[in-house]
Amino acid sequence: MDIRLGRDMIMLPVTLITASILGILYVFLSIAVSGERGKSKIGLGTGAEATAVLGQEHAASKLLIAVRRHGHFAEYVPISLILLALLELANTGRNVLIGLAVALVVARLMITMGMGRPAPNVLRAGGNVVQLLMILTACCFGLLAAVTNW
Numbered sequence: 001m002d003i004r005l006g007r008d009m010i011m012l013p014v015t016l017i018t019a020s021i022l023g024i025l026y027v028f029l030s031i032a033v034s035g036e037r038g039k040s041k042i043g044l045g046t047g048a049e050a051t052a053v054l055g056q057e058h059a060a061s062k063l064l065i066a067v068r069r070h071g072h073f074a075e076y077v078p079i080s081l082i083l084l085a086l087l088e089l090a091n092t093g094r095n096v097l098i099g100l101a102v103a104l105v106v107a108r109l110m111i112t113m114g115m116g117r118p119a120p121n122v123l124r125a126g127g128n129v130v131q132l133l134m135i136l137t138a139c140c141f142g143l144l145a146a147v148t149n150w
Helices: 013-040 063-089 094-114 120-149
Strands: none
Touching: 013 063, 013 094, 063 094, 063 120, 094 120
16 A cells, blocks of 8 residues: 555545635635734734625725634534535535535635725625525535435
8 A cells, every 4th residue: 555646545636626725725714814903903803893894895904804704614614624525525526526616715815806896796795695505516426425325
């Protein structure tokens, strides 16, 4: 058995590539939060302006926007990657996996670019729709795989 060549190991290439791309984005989002914390001299929390009125999100502090980009990512990406990995383990078709992976990456980029823009915000809203549809689609494929292989 040669571990270096991946023999006798479970490989999830679609999940690995997707998690790697998103991991890089997460590092950039983390660095952005740290940078905004330094500029605003706020070590914990987001300061006095910790909320933004619906439709006026673009007027929020840069720190709050950076924190929410980072937080939103941390809220949705783990379940998305878990679903993707489980579908890959269940031998779901490669095209389905790639489609879900692309949807996830596109959604995260749209939300990241959209957060902090004035309303109407097509990037943020569209990214959220794509993110939720990716999760729902993955859940449907997961349930189908589980029921047919029971």
